[in-house]
Amino acid sequence: MSIDVCAGCPVRDRALCRCLNDQERLVLTGLCQRRRVAAGETVMWAGEDSRICANLLSGVLKAVAATADGREQIVGLSYPADFVGEPYAAEIGFTITALTDAELCTFPRRPFERFLEQHARMGNLLLQRTLKALSEARARMLTLARLSAGEKVAELLLDMAVRAGTSAGRPGLEEPVTFELPMTRGHMADVLGMTIETVSRQLTKLKGAGVIVLSGARTVTIVDARGLRRRAVAA
Amino acid sequence: MSIDVCAGCPVRDRALCRCLNDQERLVLTGLCQRRRVAAGETVMWAGEDSRICANLLSGVLKAVAATADGREQIVGLSYPADFVGEPYAAEIGFTITALTDAELCTFPRRPFERFLEQHARMGNLLLQRTLKALSEARARMLTLARLSAGEKVAELLLDMAVRAGTSAGRPGLEEPVTFELPMTRGHMADVLGMTIETVSRQLTKLKGAGVIVLSGARTVTIVDARGLRRRAVAA
């Protein structure tokens, strides 16, 4: 019997493949190849052949769209257990780069597509995730096109607070929460479609208004969650 | 034997259901309900329960995201044979409104989801379309966030020219092409995340530069396709 490479998988119960039984998983495992990438390293380049897809095991990746003259926009972030890549596309549309050290479980695209077609349950799961990603992308279009700089930054802070596992989201308990920003000002600017300077100024403004406290460049405390939510428009 | 409601379907060979055999199609037909909507009428409202999905038979629909204070952004356009709606979502995320008179083949969401799960071939087709829509949404994020007003308008003109079936896209033959704009200046502004006035000024500028000719507000002739493409950055 072969060794179960999924045994110690950190996202075993959250990734796409969680819907497979042992036998099916063994088949998929046969296609899989583990890959480590260092922070800053690019996993796939826009324009090249779409040769692989992957499950993200650990770390954070960004998907970047760029113009010919070098303007960049982060169009998606991927976290552990997320699916990455562009099945059914001949060519990669967006450059995928690691923001932190990361680990991937990669599959050659064609065989993976065939596997999807033969395992409807997983295909359906990927469909659900893709639909959700589409909704998020569309919501972000509103942010990019119509929100002011202040609203954009407030919204992103709330997003990151929620993702960091704090309770700064909706409800009542309004205790201050502290967390680490998972990205630089530059990345924030790339996500929001603005410049580093403007992001910085907006953060300074929030600090001045007593809404947040900045302790070093990467640690934020949300003091007035209500005020922050009010500034974020809450589509 | 029941009457085949798909017999005269205008998108029979392009819609999702083209992958079904006669028997499967009959089952789906049992769920389907035809619906006509007039230009300007809203098919589903953001925030309400996600109760139906649909195939678009004729006409053009827009999907709109909006802020609480009324700012709007068109996040997607749907054309005949496109799939519309948000399966696997409890709540509608984006208001869908008809830009022209339109006809839909609607399905109740839950039974449609069950059908999808039981007909992997169609599920896979929807997955492929959703992946493509996601790519397009992400590409549009770059446009919204990083292109100048002039670039946005040039890009949209090329898009519309291609969709109108002209040859203004990539290749060499640079003969002037004429077509009808399928939308108002207001809709163009809503798609591009700008104002009506700015759209109009950019069109005037293109006219002044001899790149296009405007014959009435809705008819455009692209005289210098090369120049237009150059202005559109061509991500």
Place this chain on the structure above:
DNA sequence: CGAGGCATTGAGTCTGATCAATTTGAGTGG
């Protein structure tokens, strides 16, 4: 022929980008 919605054009304003100079702070090595 008139009415009303679109579209164009103009003038002035403002937000966010750009250019430029410090400041901060995390990591290094003496």
Place this chain on the structure above:
DNA sequence: CCACTCAAATTGATCAGACTCAATGCCTCG
């Protein structure tokens, strides 16, 4: 432990592109 380094972040001054407000012109359809 302290300087040193280098990238990241902040802050300031200026500028430009797009928005706003306002007026006018143009089609389309009764």
